[in-house]
Amino acid sequence: MLTGFNKKILLLFIILTTGVILAGIATYKTQQNVKDTEAWVTRTDKVITETKEVITSLKDIVLAARGFVITGNSLFIKPLHTTKTKLYTHLQNLNNLTADNSTQTAKIDSLKKLIIIRSNFSDSVIQLRKEKGFAIAKKKFSTINGEHYLEEILQLHNEIITTENDLLTTRKLANTKSYQYFILSFYLLLAGILLLLTIAVFIVWQNNLIRNKIETQLMEYKSFFNNNNDLCIVANNNGYFETVNQQLETTLGYTQKEITATPFITFLHSDDVAASMERYKNYQVAHKNKPTTINRYRKKDGSYVWIEWRSIPNTITGKIYAIGRNITERKQIDEILQNTLKDLANYKYALNESSIIAITDANGNMQHVNDNFCTISKFNREELIGQNMRIVNSGYHNKEFFSHLWHTILKGEIWKGEIRDYTKDKSIFWVYTVIVPLQDDTHTTQQYIAIMTDFTARKEAEFQLDYLNKELQSFSYSVSHDLRAPLRGIMGFTSILEEEYAAKLDDEAKRITHVIKNNATRMGILIDDLLAFSRLGRQPVSKRIFSTNTLVKEIIEEQTRENTHNSIEWQIQTLPPSFGDISLMRQVWINLISNAIKYSGNNNHPTIEIGSFRQNNKWVFFIRDNGVGFDEKYKEKLFKVFQRLHASNEFEGTGIGLAIVAKIITNHGGEVWAEGAINKGATFYFTIPDNQN
Amino acid sequence: MITENLIDVLLVEDNNDDAELTIRELKKYHLANNLHHVKDGEEALKFIFDNKDANGNYLLKMPKLILLDIKMPKINGIELLEKLKQDDRTKLIPVVILTSSKEDPDIKRCYELGANSYIVKPVHFSSFAESIKNIGLYWILLNQSPI
Numbered sequence: 001m002l003t004g005f006n007k008k009i010l011l012l013f014i015i016l017t018t019g020v021i022l023a024g025i026a027t028y029k030t031q032q033n034v035k036d037t038e039a040w041v042t043r044t045d046k047v048i049t050e051t052k053e054v055i056t057s058l059k060d061i062v063l064a065a066r067g068f069v070i071t072g073n074s075l076f077i078k079p080l081h082t083t084k085t086k087l088y089t090h091l092q093n094l095n096n097l098t099a100d101n102s103t104q105t106a107k108i109d110s111l112k113k114l115i116i117i118r119s120n121f122s123d124s125v126i127q128l129r130k131e132k133g134f135a136i137a138k139k140k141f142s143t144i145n146g147e148h149y150l151e152e153i154l155q156l157h158n159e160i161i162t163t164e165n166d167l168l169t170t171r172k173l174a175n176t177k178s179y180q181y182f183i184l185s186f187y188l189l190l191a192g193i194l195l196l197l198t199i200a201v202f203i204v205w206q207n208n209l210i211r212n213k214i215e216t217q218l219m220e221y222k223s224f225f226n227n228n229n230d231l232c233i234v235a236n237n238n239g240y241f242e243t244v245n246q247q248l249e250t251t252l253g254y255t256q257k258e259i260t261a262t263p264f265i266t267f268l269h270s271d272d273v274a275a276s277m278e279r280y281k282n283y284q285v286a287h288k289n290k291p292t293t294i295n296r297y298r299k300k301d302g303s304y305v306w307i308e309w310r311s312i313p314n315t316i317t318g319k320i321y322a323i324g325r326n327i328t329e330r331k332q333i334d335e336i337l338q339n340t341l342k343d344l345a346n347y348k349y350a351l352n353e354s355s356i357i358a359i360t361d362a363n364g365n366m367q368h369v370n371d372n373f374c375t376i377s378k379f380n381r382e383e384l385i386g387q388n389m390r391i392v393n394s395g396y397h398n399k400e401f402f403s404h405l406w407h408t409i410l411k412g413e414i415w416k417g418e419i420r421d422y423t424k425d426k427s428i429f430w431v432y433t434v435i436v437p438l439q440d441d442t443h444t445t446q447q448y449i450a451i452m453t454d455f456t457a458r459k460e461a462e463f464q465l466d467y468l469n470k471e472l473q474s475f476s477y478s479v480s481h482d483l484r485a486p487l488r489g490i491m492g493f494t495s496i497l498e499e500e501y502a503a504k505l506d507d508e509a510k511r512i513t514h515v516i517k518n519n520a521t522r523m524g525i526l527i528d529d530l531l532a533f534s535r536l537g538r539q540p541v542s543k544r545i546f547s548t549n550t551l552v553k554e555i556i557e558e559q560t561r562e563n564t565h566n567s568i569e570w571q572i573q574t575l576p577p578s579f580g581d582i583s584l585m586r587q588v589w590i591n592l593i594s595n596a597i598k599y600s601g602n603n604n605h606p607t608i609e610i611g612s613f614r615q616n617n618k619w620v621f622f623i624r625d626n627g628v629g630f631d632e633k634y635k636e637k638l639f640k641v642f643q644r645l646h647a648s649n650e651f652e653g654t655g656i657g658l659a660i661v662a663k664i665i666t667n668h669g670g671e672v673w674a675e676g677a678i679n680k681g682a683t684f685y686f687t688i689p690d691n692q693n
Numbered sequence: 694m695i696t697e698n699l700i701d702v703l704l705v706e707d708n709n710d711d712a713e714l715t716i717r718e719l720k721k722y723h724l725a726n727n728l729h730h731v732k733d734g735e736e737a738l739k740f741i742f743d744n745k746d747a748n749g750n751y752l753l754k755m756p757k758l759i760l761l762d763i764k765m766p767k768i769n770g771i772e773l774l775e776k777l778k779q780d781d782r783t784k785l786i787p788v789v790i791l792t793s794s795k796e797d798p799d800i801k802r803c804y805e806l807g808a809n810s811y812i813v814k815p816v817h818f819s820s821f822a823e824s825i826k827n828i829g830l831y832w833i834l835l836n837q838s839p840i
Contacts, residue, residue, distance in 0.1 A: 481764045484793040484814075485708055492714035492815045528794055535798070 009203060016196050023189035030182035037175030043097055044168040047104070048161055050094045051111075055157050057087035058115055062150065065122035069129045069137045077126055084119065091115070104163060111156045118149040231307060231324035239263040239280070242319070251307075251326055253300030269296035269304055283313055283320060294327070306331040356431060356452035362445055364389045376431075376454055378424040389450070394422040409437050409448060418455070430459040476534055483527060491520045522654075529656040532587075533641065536663045541581045543668075545691060548575040548621070551582070552610060555589050559597055568597065573611035576619050579691040584664045591657040592623045592684050598653070599646075599682065600627030618670075618687045626681040630674075638674055661686070701727035703756035705737045705773065706791065707765040715760070715791070715816040722818050729756070734768025738776065741783060753782060758825075760816075761808075762791045763799050771802060778807040787828045791816065 060083045067076035091112050098104040125146070129137035225232050225245050232245040244259050252259065252267065259267075268276055272295035279286040279293055286293075291311070296304040311322035351357065352370050359368040369384045377384070377392055384391065397420065408415040415435045420428055431452035438447040494516045497505070505513070552575060560568070578585060593608075600606035609624040628646070630638065637643040639662035643655055661684075665672045668688045676682030702725070706712040712730050719725035731737045737759075744752045759777070763770035770790065777783040790803045790811035800811050810824040 481793045481797075485711065488714065488793075488815045489710045492710070492717075495815075496714075496717065524794075531794065 009199075012199065013196075016192060016199065020189060020192035020196060023185055023192050026185035027182060027189050030178055030185050033178035034175060034182050037171055037178050040171040041168060041175055044164050044171055047094065047097045047164045048168070050090050050097060051157055051160050051164070053090040054087060054094065054111070054115065055154070057083050057090060058118065058150075058153065061087070061119055061122050062146075065125050066141075068126055069134065069141055072129060072134065080126075087115065087119070101167075104160065107156060107160050107163070111153060111160065114149055114153045114156065118146065118153060121146050121149065228323075231326065233322050233324070235264065235280075235320040235322065237318045239265060248324070251299070251305055252297060267297045269298065272296050280320075287311065287313055304328075351451065354453075356454060358384075358389065358450045358452070360389060360448045360450070362447070364448065367447065372454075373452075376423070376429055377421070378427075383424075392421040392423070394420050394426075394428060396420040396428075405435070409435050410445070412437050412439055412443065412445060418459075419452075420459075428456070429454060430456045472534070476531060484524065487520050487523055487527075491517060491524075494520070526654050526656075529654045529660075533656050533660050533663065536584075536660065536667065541584065541667055543580050544582065545577050545579050546582045546585075548578045548612075551578075551586060552589055552593075555586065555593050559590070559593055568600070569605065569607040571607065571609040571611075575610070575612050575621065578619075578621075578688060580668050580688050581664075584667070585688075588661050588664050588686070591661050595657060595684075596623055596625040596627070596682075598627075599629075600625040603627055615687075618689065620685055620687050622683055622685045624681060624683040629676040629678050629680045629682045631678050632676065635674055635676070639672065701757045702729070702760060703737065703740065703758070704728055704730045704760045705734065705765070705770065706730065706760070706762045707732050708762070711762070711791075711814055715814070718816050718818055719821065724818075724821070733765040734770065734773035734776075737773055738768065741777075755783070756786060759786055759788045760791055760812075761788050763797070763803070764793075771799060771806065774803060774806045774808060789824050789828070 061080060064076045064080050064083070068074065091108075094108050095105070095112075098108055125137055125141050128140055225243075228245055229247060231248040231251060233241045233248060234243040236242045240262075241260050241264050244256050248259065249256055265273060265277060276293070276295045292308055293311075294306060294308045296306055298304055305326050306328045307324040308327045309322045309324045311320050313320050352372070355370075356372040356376055357368070357370040358366055358373050360366050365386060365388050366384050369381060374381055374384070379391070401417075405415050405417070414437070415433075417433055418430060419433050420430050423429060432455050433453075434451045436449050436451070437445040438449055440446050494513050498510065498513050498517075502510075552572065556570065556572075593610075596608045597606075600608060603626055605626075607626050610622070611624075612619050612621045614620070639658050641656055641659040643659075646653075662672050665686045665688065670686055670688035672684070672686040674682060674684045702719075704712060704715060706715065716725050716728065716730065719728065729740065731740050741754055741756075742751075744754055746752045761770045761774060768776075774788060774790075777786065777788065784807070787809045788803075788807070790800060790808045791814050792800055792811050793814055795811075795813050800808075803811065809828040812820050812824050
């Protein structure tokens, strides 16, 4: 690609080069011209020289002939032949040299003819001298013919020389001129080359500067790329990363080589492959629609990182330059946030479904009510929004009740309580209410949220229950007093019959009075037990730690004092202290121990074992006897009221003792159970929670 | 037989049968010679406080012992006990509660109000003697010749 600057440089270069070439050609041409003109000058010089030589040779011949004529000495004519040859040679040379100049050629031809004539005259003179002697020769010689020719020759010679000298002057001028042209073009050439060189050096120097600058920039970019905390990549259009930075290596745990050697699809999470490849293929469109994309890359350790990519395509090469950011942490936080939001939404939904909700401003004016609130209050939403919560006040609670409520929530604390409200048509509903003040950052209450649960039905049931309980109490009272009064009559008057009319009664009558009294006594006991049992539920349990060992020892002493049975072998372990209501627990131990005594009475060697062990972080107490035991299939009945597994003539009892035990243990939060088999004894177990629990 | 000024025992009992049985039992041991029987709390209050002599002056009839049934019409045993123990004139008279059952929760209430003991009906001499012993009224027995 050529920049404007480069274009100008190139144009300058072309112009300069053309100039230099032209200057070169001009130099060459002018130099040729100088040579040519020089050649002409030389030839002109030669023509002059040759002409002079011809004249010299001719004069030699003339002189030789004169000498011979005068002296007759043949010595003079001896070199004549050589001179003649010389003359002709020079003549021939002259012909050759002036072949291109017709004027000169004509003159030289004339000169040649005259010279030949003159030369032949000298030859004829010499011949005369030789044959007719000096006088005749002298005569001939004395004619002016010979001199005339010579005159003409010299004339011609002078003309030729003059012409040639003129030519020489002209040619020398031409030569000087062409030389000047040559010098000019030569300097031009030199200047052109120098300029070209200067420019070339300048360009090289400039390029070097630019190169250095670019290299520095490149280094910067490279360092920017490599040391970037974000993940930088260049992807080609074959599905490979071409270049990746160190951060990507660190993030994925692979080396650059490993990453670039594999198509990047292999690092993608399988769920992200489809979307990512789709985007990659239609990159140009996808990029415009959405410049960022998120996907997961597998690390060397097999885990995945979430990366958010921001990429730009290179429109020329088709490569993609992308910057990615590891957003795994953000994604995790996002996920937590999403889950939390979802949970919140679920809670809100569940709360809305389960509860009656009203949100009020700081003054108790309703801003939001849910459907349940509308339903229960029989107001529609429009009638409620903006109204004070007092709209449902039934006037049932006193001033102190509400001032305590406000006092609590104004302190920013949560108030909980039961409120009796009115519906729109003034019917009563009861709501268990939790009022939570919603505070802003400055701990100023902006809103209150009241979460209410309708318990009108329960409240009604409570009233009912209270009524029933009172009724039951008076019933119990009746039972304990009124039911017993006729019984006393039966007992008392039967006793009077026995004591005061004994003489009048026969044995059968006495047996009958005895039966009457037994039954009346049994009924008295039954009433007592039943009362005790019914009282258990109402009696509050006041727990404390007490010594089980002491309690059990006391009870055994009491029981064995009254007991007339066989002597019992007691095996009593050291027991851990108990945490419970001592008077109730005393009843438990009394009932269990007296049962054990009673039901082992038929054994000749009654043994009763009392102990404890640890199970599921609780103490389990047990009491084991080797008495008559019971049938396991009826063991569910053991702890029920009036359920007996033995006939009353076998063992005394009303069938309430174990029911009382079960009730007390249950009230304590414990468990009771039994094991046994007929004639193999019975074991009763119970647990009560520890102090800590 | 019962002389107005010599009341040893006041029996407050609405049930005639119970009263008869109690009196019979006490009689056996000659403890009922100076016994007066009233049917409820109201009668008891009248008997104790509402007496005038020949001159029209109020005269207190102070029994040495009160046997008191709890459940009675009009003024019941607890209410009567409360009144007796609030009145300085009568608060020192020993009171033994007659109850149908030793499991009766009212017994506790009576003790709180100042009852001295209780006897489970029907009254047997043994349990009566035990109560008497508990409150230290030996002299009642000593005054009575068992013969």
